[in-house]
Amino acid sequence: MTMLRSLVCFGAAVSMILSIAACSSDSEKQSDQKSSDNSKRVKLTMASVQGIEGFNYTNGDAVAKYYSDKFNYDLDMTALNWDNWNERLRIWINSGDMPDIAVYNYIHADAAAFVDQGLIKKLPDDWKTRWPNVAKVFSKTSLGPQMEKVFGGTYFIPRARFMSNLPGDPLSNHPAIYIRKDWAQAVGFPIKSAYTTSEIIQYGKLIKEKDPGKVGDKLIPVAENTNHAVDLFVARNSTHYNNFYKDKDGKYKWGGASEDTLKGLKVFSEAYRSGVLSKDFFTVKNEEHGSYFNVKGNAGATYFQAPTSAFQTYFNDFQANTKLDPYQNIHMAIVLGEDGNYHQEDLINFWGTIVFNPNISNEKFERYMDVLDYNATPEGNTITNMGLKDVDWAYDSNGKVKSLYDEVKEGKPLGGANGKYPSNGYLLGSTILFDDFAFDNPNSDQRLRDMSKQLYAEKSKKGTPETFTKVNWDVYTYDSPSKRRAQIDYNTEYANLVTTQGDIEANWKKWVESKMSIIQPVLDELNSKLAK
Template identity: 75%
Template sequence: MSRLARPVSIVLAVLLVLLSAAACSKKSDDNKPSDSSTTPSTTQNGNNASNSGTGTETEGGADGEWKPQSDLSKKVKFSYASVQAIEGYDYTKGDPLAQYYSEKFNYEMDVAALNWDNWNERMRIWINSGDMPDVAVYNYIHADAAAFVEQGLIKRLPDDWKQRWPNLAAVYERTTLGPQMEKVFGGTYFLPRARFMDNLPGDPLPNHPSVFIRKDWAEAVGFPVKSAYTVSEIMEFARLVKDKDPGNVGDKLIPIAENTNHAVDLFVARNSTYWNSFYKDKDGQYKWGGASEDTLRGLKLFSEAYRSGLLAQDFYTVKNEEHGAYFNVQGIAGATFFQAPTSNLQPYYNDFKNNLGIDPYENIILATVLGEDGNYHQVDLINYWGTIIFSPDIKDEVFERYMDILDYNATREGYIITNMGLKDVDWTYDDSGNIVSLYDEEKEGKPLAGTTGKYPSWGYLLGSIILFDDFAFDNPNTDERLRELSKKVYRERTEIATPETFTAIDWDYYTYDSPSKRRAEIDYYTEYANLITQSGDIEENWRKWVDSKMPLIQPVLDELNEKFGG
């Protein structure tokens, strides 16, 4: 059974915007999703200046209509922590965009820059020690979150917050996670940031990572060009590249470039829907995905790729997402399974062109990865990434000020600014009310965002509550070819799947918490990577590993089946 994304025309999107502005109490669930992480998009504006974006608009969509709930004449100072920040950068006045926000909302912000490796642990330490910043972006982990709430370690939002900040409330409702956790905890403690608001590409929601394949190399070795490949097909491409070296890379050649997380996602997760969780089987009983035959199938392919040299022998030492650079900067990789949200494709393609000197649109295949059964595998991503939390000791005036920032950025104009820069400087409206870009990256010689961009502060540090993923499908600074390609990729993932391989969230399991479940939290990425790099037979190693974990796993299975099974 296929799930088809529901396309929405731009005309309908505009009508929805107007209806939303006219009926401020109407929740965003009424907006119908259209065809449509994590990093800010940059520009390739020369060919796209006439394209328009839509954006979201709830109550008070225009800047002049929006009203703050705090006294903006009173300056506030607050501390903030998030991944993706630049260490030591001045997020108050470091560039015109940062200055725009700090002056508009009259604040000084002290930012603690976290990285992908220390994000979870650093936040856990700060929160448990009662020393967290005023505001933080928290990578939601339910077991930890439940403990934080139980112990009063994070702020509970006032009961009337949705009435005071209605634009933010509309985004909150759209995330699904927010309302679900509100039921569990009896109040609001977490404000999830929505991946999609107007352009939800499917339900369940597909994830971003895709395989990038050198199209010119594929053609050189006689490998077919398609929009989706099984894992074994990608391995066959890698074998051909390894044997024939069509790019004349020599000893530096990496047939498939990955780091630990993406390697596990490629080989294991694309074959096993529940590779890192528990699930209710057809018999009504809960099982552990780590012990499933689908997981073993993925591990066998993973082991084969490693032992045959299709993966770099030190792939597990690659940090963060550096493996993507082997493909688009160094040009020594035949393929890479990598993050590919629309909002990040433009800079990735630009880097490919600038570093390798060849046209990315003619030399990259961007495709979906399927399991060996020919289906796309995933559990619903849930429409959020990262949650805003507040210290229980935050001053009321600081809390209200940051809620104002979030609410403003949920209006249409605030939403556009967070995606395109300053109005009448980087973008404007045409006579029809469409968004027109004024920024030409090629002419300026730098992107809008990033450490070398016009606005280094750009990102999620200035109060974004809707992530760049949503607007990227309408952003005139993103090449239309990439926008259309992304829509196709996301749509196909909902179609090349069954309800059993691409599943909805089991909220009973997701929100279940117990000491046993907390003890059974496993770093699956590291464990699976360790399994396939061990000597010996992979199946035998896996069975021993499953047996070793059962003392942790069985109590959770017993609890789940007693409470929800049958």
């Protein structure tokens, strides 16, 4: 400690003893601002979806090795899948057995409980000064600053979907309907930029009747799994199908009991009972349904993820497996409710949050934060999207990123399990998702980038303030024991209603009644505390 600092402390304190204690305490608070010392190798344990089970994320490929060498770590990755992601992390966090780092699918009721019980790490109060690039991304997520206010500090680092290419406010979700354009033309179905849910059923019935692709018994008119089927038919008709909301009369209501939700369930039921959906759609694993369209080639349509970053691989796979030109044979459109409007609550500009074990050592925490900060810079973000500098990409004379990677010549994609860099992706430390960079990525065909922009714009154009709503932070952040008890797996329950024998409206009314014991207390609280 310098003499000047000692004198300042002495002058501010009652005694020398107290001044030394105060100075020591202040020094400890500022310790997180010290420059990183990467000389000691650390082992990081992490759990996330989108990983490849058994892959060596320390040095399994050149990109993984670049990061582990640069930041001097070994990375032990637990690859979760879409079906066990939420539950396994919930169990690990609650039991105190979570790894050093995890990518957590933010659910506010659970998140609030984790914070209350001290089950995840609170970041140092000055973390934004130490890691300014992460802080810039954090500020763009909306969720980050809002939760910081709610919890009185930072416990979650949301990963921004978009940083500089936000396509709309409110933000629309990614999925769109992929339709076999050649099949649609063969059966006389119109090619449009948007369809209602009943028009999708009409298309499916035509495909089922005429089988223009000569698929036979393997034909699936509209291929979905549980989550996407609910998203396609229920969510596109009911903005608040899985949430509480403030109605025009100023009162809070439950979306599960709304007439719009019933409307969506009726369309969903028709799709299932008419054979437009596969009879066992609910057994299809998460994200697997898209392969019926672009790999197996036996689906007439699929409502599937459609962020810009996924288009190129999806279109390439379609061409490789069907031997057809995807630009001539795939049509993409948005899906509207029966009222002709686009329905959705604001997606919020994040997907997945980074959390830390509360007992993680300072060395490990700081090391991974350094990785996140580097990858939030233009260079780091480009590496996570395009591979190694001067190997897979370079800057041209104008400072613009140009690609050096030729997928056709290489005979494989840049990332993915069968790619040049299987580690390529979010698992090496990203707070900016691929969605943002994809609009500018020279590895993606300009036609796909333009198509993606059109789809996002169309959703905003077709939505109204009542059907495409901004986030209500009062509802989103409201927490109570009753609210925590009122968590429902809406996708599974709606699929159960549709696949149960009997009249769908009668089934829905019984279901609504059965849920009111956990729903009514929340409505009472919202209306007494938040309603005007």
